[in-house]
Amino acid sequence: MDSLDLNLLRALDALLTEGSVTGAARRLGLSSSAMSRTLARLRSATGDPLLVRAGRGLVPTPRAVALRDRVHELAHEVRVVLTPQNDRLDAATLEQTFVIRANEGFIGLFCAPLVAAVAEAAPHVSLRFAPKPIKDAEPLRAGLVDLEIGVLGDFAPEVRTHLLFRDRFLGVVRDGHPLLEATITPERYVAYKHVVVSRKGAFTGPVDEALEKLGFRRQIVAVVPGFPDALRIARQSNLIALVPRSCFDIGLMGGDPLIQGLVSFQLPVPTPEIAISAMWHPRTDADPAHRWLRETVISVCLTAFPRHRE
Template sequence: MTDADLDLNLLVTLDVLLAEGSVTGAARRLGLSASAMSRTLARLRATTGDPLLVRAGRGLVPTPRAVALRDHVHRLTQDVQAVLRPNRLHVDIAALDMTFTLRVSEGFMEHLSAPVIAAVTQAAPGIRLRFLAKPDKDAGPLREGLIDLEIGVLGTSAPEIRTQFLFRDQFIGAVRVGHPLLDGIGVTPGRYAACHHIMASRAGDSVDAALRALGLARRIMVVVPGYPDAMRIARQSDLVALVPQSCLGNHLPGGDASLSGLESFVIPVSTPDFMISAMWHPRMDADPAHRWLRETVVTVCRAAYPKR
């Protein structure tokens, strides 16, 4: 007999037959007719090469082979049922000893990584968090299992990736304290475009499109790899940076938004908000430890940005 000929459904039936010692009792327990159970017993006899249950008076008794198999078959049946049963196991979070790898946006790393670390280590001191930079929207690392959770903007080429909304973000302007653009006259599209700008390499398409519709364009003088670099240079020059609001924490543009020598302002053209989400691969969806990590990240983010 080949592996393809095996019918694992027979294992469950054999377990019940050996436990009941009765075709009628086994049939009743499995919701089958007595004739169907008799046919299954015949198949089991042919498969195992042993009578398994034999007539003794008005009842059935197990053969020595059946007695030897009984406990083993029962354990196997329980193992199979455990594998196929939905994952509802309780996990002792405090006892976990594992590492999670997160790929995160720069704003998250700057302002939200510390409270996430605090929440995780308080509840699960054995968990280690490994943070990686998010240089793009490629879902490959999630698919390949290189990272467990990603925080940022979802790409368009990953329909299978699971997501959980965290908060809305938007682009704002950032300049050094005392910059002439914020002289009280007002930031108009023309005045904004006429400044010298510093741009993170992957940002600003929506702003530039809105300016083009008005016949304007930013004068990009410097291009840097990321938003922290843009903010660092803007703090020490007259260049204007364009960054997500989350890079300045929960400060509102135009308010008391000074942050280590920077002031923020609302971009004077209409641009869409973008959603920051937690992302993971479907294979991790039902994992209880991963689910707890996701819930922890969501709780921290919504506490930091309750109105976004």
């Protein structure tokens, strides 16, 4: 393999197509003498004369005739493999299934508009949403997941990312909750019981760390797996729920019945922002179809949540 010269394949294709050294030289932009030297190399490499004199012209040998179509196909395949991919993509003709891994919060907020956008632009594309029980880069690395949505971690330094939006937690209570009767201070905030969301069943988080610095501790009486569950409990009780601003704001804008009867408020202690990003493996970075998927997800998030992009 070290001695192979793919330029010889291109030259052989030109010689067998043109049937003359002059014609092949013109096709490849070479001089006739350079083309003659290349023919000599081809004869040595194949062990066959390939083109032989017949009067004033050249005629192919039987082996050359047998190779002509195959050589033409191989030369075309080599050009395809060694030529940069065309970045233009016709989404309307794309036939592919993409797997997006995200938590139920993102799926609940963006699944419907994302599916609608994809269906309109690419009717032959399917989306499969996969659960995200833990942060793990192996599905991306193994090609089992095309795009992951969530908080960027340090578990996969090679992963490509794009910020979708920034989020922050809000407190949520039922309309008429006694907490709303006066300024919400840390002391009044911890005076009521709480419901929190955790896939891992954790009872504490950044809010509790901030409260602890001030000498306060809230009483958590329920841990649920999803934000919709926390919102339902808050609407039917005096428990205080903690949900992302995106979850509440988009539900409010969309008239989601889940939000009806609920009021949000700023937490009385500072908590870090949450950066929600799209993540993908470098192997798909230059793929036109995957780029289209990323751009579609980014556009849907920006349209649905423009104020939280930066």
